[in-house]
Amino acid sequence: MKTIVFISATMLAALLSLALYIYSLDGAIQRCDRSLSALAALKMADTDIESDVLKTRIGALRDYRGLFAGDRRARDALERLRRLARADAELGARIVRLAGDYEAKQIQLARFRVQNALLSDAMRTFSTESGRQLAAERDVRAARAIGALTGSVHRLCQDDSADALREVHQRFDAMAQAGGAGPLLVHARELAQLLPQTHATILKLQPLPHLPSYAAVQTYLAQHRESLAERSLQARSGLILLAIAMLATLVYLAKMLHERARALRRRSEFDRLMMAISRDLLGCERARTDAVVAASLARLSQSLGNVETGLVLSCGQARPRSWSGAEDPAFAAFAQALIADAPPGAGPGHDAFVVDERGRSVELRAGDRAPLRRARWLCLRRRSESGATALLCCTRPRQRASAAAYSEFVLLRSALDTLADALERQRLEDEARVLEHRLGRARDMETIGTMASGISHNFNNIIGAIRGNVETAQLRLAPHAHAQANLAEIGRALEHAAELVEAILSFGRTQNHHVRPVEINELAKRSRSLLVAALPASVEFELRPAPSALQVWGNPSQLQQVILNLGTNAAQAMSMRGPILIQVTRIDGDSAPERVRIEVIDRGVGIPAPQLDRIFDPFFTTRKGGTGLGLATVKQIVGNHNGRIQVDSRPGLGTRFVVDLPLCEGDCAAGDGHETWLVLCADPAARERLEDLLAALGHEPIGYADADHAAHAIAERTDHFDGALVQSEDARCAAGEVATLHALLPGRPVLLALHNPGLTPAPDLGYAVAETLRAPVRAESLARALARSSQDYGYRPGALHM
Known part of the structure; x- marks a missing residue:
C-alpha cells in the first residue's frame, strides 16, 4: 500500500513537472513567434524606407x-527583438550584428x-537658367x-551609365569650345557630378x-522555434502517457483501498x-x-470461512489441553511437536508456522510468503510471560492467494491472544484458589507446629516422668505380680503418647526449607536400610532403583520421611x-515435564x-x-515439593502408593x-549405634567419648x-557437656538423648538443647529430630567444605 501511494505521488510530481516544462516551452515558442513578428515588422519598415528613397x-x-517614420518603425522592431533576446545570448549576438548593419x-x-x-537644388537652378537663356537667345544655333x-x-x-555620362561630357566640351551657355554649362557640369554620386x-x-x-537572425529563430515545437510535442506525448499510467495507478489504488476497507470491516x-468470545469465556462456569x-472455535471457524481450527494450551508441568474441530488426523501430531519445540528460555512473543500436506512445519519469517503456496495449516504460537505456550491453527482456504493467507495471521493473532488470555486468567484464578487453600493449610500447620513446639518439651517431660515411675514400680514389684500387667499396659500407652506428640510435631513442621539436589536412588537405599533395621525380619524389603542417577530438588530428611x-x-x-x-523409575512424558516416580x-x-x-x-x-498423621504428613511433604501422590488399592490384593516428583533438570549441581x-x-x-543411625540417614558422624576431646576437635575445625548429638544417662550428667x-x-x-528424661530433675537446658530424645534412639525419631533442627536453625556450614 505504501509503495503504491509513493508511486502515485511520484507520478503526480512528474505530471506537474512535465506540465511546467510544457508551459515553459510554450512561453519560449511564443517569444520566438513575437521575435519573428518583430523581424517581419523590421523588414516591412525597411521596405517602406527603400520605397521612399526611390520616390524621393x-x-x-x-x-x-x-x-523618418520608417526609421522609427525599424528601430522599434529592433528594440522588441533586443528585449525578446535577453534570455538567449546567441540570438542577442545576432541581433546586435543586425542592428549594426541597420545603423550602417x-x-x-x-x-x-x-x-x-x-x-534637387542643382536641377531647379539648371531648369531656371536653361529657360531664361532659351527665352533670351535669339540665335537659333545657340538655342539649339x-x-x-x-x-x-x-x-x-x-540613364547615368558610363556611355551616357561620356556623351554628356562630350556635349559639355563642345559647348565650351563654342563659347556659349557659360553659367548653364557650370550647372550642367554640377548635375553631371551629383547624379552619379546619388545613384x-x-x-x-x-x-x-x-x-x-x-x-x-531569421534562420536562428526558425530553427529554434522548430526545435522548441518538437520538444513540446515530445513533452505532450510523455504527459499523455504519464496521465494514462497515473489513471491506471489510481484505479489500482482505488481497488486496494476498497480491499482495505473490506479488510477493516472484516x-x-x-x-x-x-x-463476544472473551465475554463468554470470562463469564462461564x-x-x-x-x-x-x-x-468459540466453531464461531471462529465460521468467521474465517468455514475452515478447520484447533487450539492447544500448555502451562508448565501440566498436561497440555487441546480443543480441536479438525478432522485432519495429523493435527494432534504436529501441534504437540510445535508446543514441545517452543524454546524454554525465550521471552514472550509470537511465532508463525505453516504446515504442508505431509505434516511438515516451516517457520514463516517476516516478508517470506513463499511457504504459503504449499501451506495446508496456518499456525501461530504464543509464549506468555508466565511460561504458558498456546498454539492456534486453522486450515488455509484454497481459493485465497498467498497475500490473503498471510493476512489471516493478523486475525489468528487476535484470536489466539483473546482465547489464551481468557484461559490463562482462568488458570491463574485456579492457581490462586489452590495457593489460597495451601496458605490456609500452611497457617493451620504453622499454628499446630507452634503449639506442638511449645508443649513438646513439657509434655515429653511429663511422659518421661510417668515412664520413669512405671519402670521404678516394675523394678520394685515381683516379676509375676498382678500389677506388672497394668504397668506394662501403661508403658505401651506412654509409647503411643510419645509417638503421637512426635507425629504432631513433625506434621506441623513440614514446610519445605533448606532444599538441595537429592539423589533418589541413594535416598531410597538409605531408607530401606533404616526400615530393615527398624522393622521385624519377617518384613522383606526389595529395592529396584533406576538404572541411572535421578535427582530432585528438595529436603532430603523430609523426602526420606515420605x-x-x-x-x-x-x-x-x-x-x-x-x-x-x-521402586524408583524415570517418567519421560511427551508433553509433561520429566519426573521421578517412587512406588511403594x-x-x-x-x-x-x-x-x-x-x-x-x-x-x-x-x-x-x-x-x-503419617499419610497426611506424606501428602503435605510431597505437595511442598511440587509433586503429587496417588494410591491404587484393591481390598485383599494390596496397595500401591505412587509419588511423582519433578526431575532436577539442567545444570543442577549434585x-x-x-x-x-x-x-x-x-x-x-551406644556411640557406635548412634554413628550407624546417622550414617544410615546420610550424614557423617564423628564420635567422641568425652567433652574435652570434642572441644579440642571443634577448636581445630x-x-x-x-x-551435635549427646547421649547420657540423665540431664544432670549431660548439663556441662x-x-x-x-x-x-x-x-x-x-x-x-537421655535414658530417663523425666525420672531425675534436670537443669534448665532449653536455651541450649534443640530437642530431647529418649535413649535408645530410634531411627524414625532421629530422622524427624534432624529435619526439625535443620528447619529451626538453618545452619549450613557443610556447604562450605562439602
Missing part, C-alpha cells in the same frame, strides 16, 4: 517624413538625403545648343532581408466476535470452559509379614473404596493405636545431602560440624 529620388516625395544603412540614408537635396544640353542633362537623369549612394542602400545578419467484525472454547512413612504403613497393612517393593507396593489387606478419599486427612486412621554431626557418648556401644557444646557451636543444633 524621382521627386515623387517632397520631404523625408516617410523616411542609416548613415548611407543620411548621405542620400544630403546628396538628393543638392541634386542650349536645348541639346538640356536634353543631355535630362537623359543623364534617366551610387542609392545602390549602397541594400535591403535588410538581403543582408547576412538578417538571414542569420477486522471490525472479527474484533466484535473476539469480544469453570466446568463449562471446554464447551465454551469448542463453541519413604519411611509409606514403608511403615505397608508393613503394618501386612501385619508385619510379607514382601514390600520400593505391598500385598496387604488393601484399603476399602469408601476410605480412599479420606486416608490423607489429618487424624484419620483405621489402625488401633494409630495417630492418623549435592551429597549429608551433614557432619558430632556424637558425644561415653558408652562405646570450627565450621566442620553442623550440629551440653553447655560446652552450645558455646563452641553457636547457631547450630544440639540434640540430647
Whole structure:
C-alpha cells in the first residue's frame, strides 16, 4: 500500500513537472513567434524606407517624413527583438550584428538625403537658367545648343551609365569650345557630378532581408522555434502517457483501498466476535470452559470461512489441553511437536508456522510468503510471560492467494491472544484458589507446629516422668505380680503418647526449607536400610532403583520421611509379614515435564473404596493405636515439593502408593545431602549405634567419648560440624557437656538423648538443647529430630567444605 501511494505521488510530481516544462516551452515558442513578428515588422519598415528613397529620388516625395517614420518603425522592431533576446545570448549576438548593419544603412540614408537635396537644388537652378537663356537667345544655333544640353542633362537623369555620362561630357566640351551657355554649362557640369554620386549612394542602400545578419537572425529563430515545437510535442506525448499510467495507478489504488476497507470491516467484525468470545469465556462456569472454547472455535471457524481450527494450551508441568474441530488426523501430531519445540528460555512473543500436506512445519519469517503456496495449516504460537505456550491453527482456504493467507495471521493473532488470555486468567484464578487453600493449610500447620513446639518439651517431660515411675514400680514389684500387667499396659500407652506428640510435631513442621539436589536412588537405599533395621525380619524389603542417577530438588530428611512413612504403613497393612517393593523409575512424558516416580507396593489387606478419599486427612486412621498423621504428613511433604501422590488399592490384593516428583533438570549441581554431626557418648556401644543411625540417614558422624576431646576437635575445625548429638544417662550428667557444646557451636543444633528424661530433675537446658530424645534412639525419631533442627536453625556450614 505504501509503495503504491509513493508511486502515485511520484507520478503526480512528474505530471506537474512535465506540465511546467510544457508551459515553459510554450512561453519560449511564443517569444520566438513575437521575435519573428518583430523581424517581419523590421523588414516591412525597411521596405517602406527603400520605397521612399526611390520616390524621393524621382521627386515623387517632397520631404523625408516617410523616411523618418520608417526609421522609427525599424528601430522599434529592433528594440522588441533586443528585449525578446535577453534570455538567449546567441540570438542577442545576432541581433546586435543586425542592428549594426541597420545603423550602417542609416548613415548611407543620411548621405542620400544630403546628396538628393543638392541634386534637387542643382536641377531647379539648371531648369531656371536653361529657360531664361532659351527665352533670351535669339540665335537659333545657340538655342539649339542650349536645348541639346538640356536634353543631355535630362537623359543623364534617366540613364547615368558610363556611355551616357561620356556623351554628356562630350556635349559639355563642345559647348565650351563654342563659347556659349557659360553659367548653364557650370550647372550642367554640377548635375553631371551629383547624379552619379546619388545613384551610387542609392545602390549602397541594400535591403535588410538581403543582408547576412538578417538571414542569420531569421534562420536562428526558425530553427529554434522548430526545435522548441518538437520538444513540446515530445513533452505532450510523455504527459499523455504519464496521465494514462497515473489513471491506471489510481484505479489500482482505488481497488486496494476498497480491499482495505473490506479488510477493516472484516477486522471490525472479527474484533466484535473476539469480544463476544472473551465475554463468554470470562463469564462461564469453570466446568463449562471446554464447551465454551469448542463453541468459540466453531464461531471462529465460521468467521474465517468455514475452515478447520484447533487450539492447544500448555502451562508448565501440566498436561497440555487441546480443543480441536479438525478432522485432519495429523493435527494432534504436529501441534504437540510445535508446543514441545517452543524454546524454554525465550521471552514472550509470537511465532508463525505453516504446515504442508505431509505434516511438515516451516517457520514463516517476516516478508517470506513463499511457504504459503504449499501451506495446508496456518499456525501461530504464543509464549506468555508466565511460561504458558498456546498454539492456534486453522486450515488455509484454497481459493485465497498467498497475500490473503498471510493476512489471516493478523486475525489468528487476535484470536489466539483473546482465547489464551481468557484461559490463562482462568488458570491463574485456579492457581490462586489452590495457593489460597495451601496458605490456609500452611497457617493451620504453622499454628499446630507452634503449639506442638511449645508443649513438646513439657509434655515429653511429663511422659518421661510417668515412664520413669512405671519402670521404678516394675523394678520394685515381683516379676509375676498382678500389677506388672497394668504397668506394662501403661508403658505401651506412654509409647503411643510419645509417638503421637512426635507425629504432631513433625506434621506441623513440614514446610519445605533448606532444599538441595537429592539423589533418589541413594535416598531410597538409605531408607530401606533404616526400615530393615527398624522393622521385624519377617518384613522383606526389595529395592529396584533406576538404572541411572535421578535427582530432585528438595529436603532430603523430609523426602526420606515420605519413604519411611509409606514403608511403615505397608508393613503394618501386612501385619508385619510379607514382601514390600520400593521402586524408583524415570517418567519421560511427551508433553509433561520429566519426573521421578517412587512406588511403594505391598500385598496387604488393601484399603476399602469408601476410605480412599479420606486416608490423607489429618487424624484419620483405621489402625488401633494409630495417630492418623503419617499419610497426611506424606501428602503435605510431597505437595511442598511440587509433586503429587496417588494410591491404587484393591481390598485383599494390596496397595500401591505412587509419588511423582519433578526431575532436577539442567545444570543442577549434585549435592551429597549429608551433614557432619558430632556424637558425644561415653558408652562405646551406644556411640557406635548412634554413628550407624546417622550414617544410615546420610550424614557423617564423628564420635567422641568425652567433652574435652570434642572441644579440642571443634577448636581445630570450627565450621566442620553442623550440629551435635549427646547421649547420657540423665540431664544432670549431660548439663556441662551440653553447655560446652552450645558455646563452641553457636547457631547450630544440639540434640540430647537421655535414658530417663523425666525420672531425675534436670537443669534448665532449653536455651541450649534443640530437642530431647529418649535413649535408645530410634531411627524414625532421629530422622524427624534432624529435619526439625535443620528447619529451626538453618545452619549450613557443610556447604562450605562439602
